[in-house]
Amino acid sequence: MKLYSYWRSSAAYRVRIALNLKALEHDLESVSLLPGVAAHREQAYRDKNPQMLVPYLEDGELGIAQSMAILEYLEETYPEPALLPKSEPLRSQVRAFCNLVACDIHPLDNLRVMQFIKTELGADPMDKWYGHWIHEGFRAAEQLVGDGPYCFGSQLTLADALLVPQVYNARRFNVPLDDYPKLVAITDACNELAEFQTAAPESQPDCTQ
Numbered sequence: 001m002k003l004y005s006y007w008r009s010s011a012a013y014r015v016r017i018a019l020n021l022k023a024l025e026h027d028l029e030s031v032s033l034l035p036g037v038a039a040h041r042e043q044a045y046r047d048k049n050p051q052m053l054v055p056y057l058e059d060g061e062l063g064i065a066q067s068m069a070i071l072e073y074l075e076e077t078y079p080e081p082a083l084l085p086k087s088e089p090l091r092s093q094v095r096a097f098c099n100l101v102a103c104d105i106h107p108l109d110n111l112r113v114m115q116f117i118k119t120e121l122g123a124d125p126m127d128k129w130y131g132h133w134i135h136e137g138f139r140a141a142e143q144l145v146g147d148g149p150y151c152f153g154s155q156l157t158l159a160d161a162l163l164v165p166q167v168y169n170a171r172r173f174n175v176p177l178d179d180y181p182k183l184v185a186i187t188d189a190c191n192e193l194a195e196f197q198t199a200a201p202e203s204q205p206d207c208t209q
Helices: 010-021 043-048 067-077 090-109 111-120 129-144 158-172 181-190
Strands: 002-005 027-030 056-059 062-065
Touching: 002 010, 010 067, 010 090, 010 158, 056 067, 062 067, 067 090, 067 158, 090 111, 090 129, 090 158, 111 129, 129 158, 129 181, 158 181
Parallel strands: 002 027
Antiparallel strands: 002 056, 056 062
């Protein structure tokens, strides 16, 4: 199994967490998204993944793009330990929380969106844009999660794998999190675990910080 990843990609970060939680051995292949390098736009990677995004997972002959598709594949193919609750309504609640992050927050604050706003519109996306969409999503997320220690109780789920990278990004860009004490506490609890620590951006072999 091989994961094409970039150390600061939050989408790749969430897949790294899931792979660690499921104790799945895998190789990491760095695909730099840095302007001026842009390895994701090179033809060799484009042939694998026409969307030219990370992450991209290879499992034998199978190649999968899009982090949520990868996470669903891992859950279906390697079901233990389960990262989706077995019963409803928790199972659907976890899925809905994941989509809140993956569909409503992350795409609007993605690197290519930030670059477009800066280069094509001549605006600083960090002035109002980035924090606005974090707050829009986190206000709802704070109400959706339980009382811990993790997003939906004592079992780690895909929701935790998506929350932690999003909080990492919010902290990286100094978005105030005072209004989201549950999200912060859950993230801090997750980051006490080795599976999250080894998936963190600063722990990656291509980290340039």
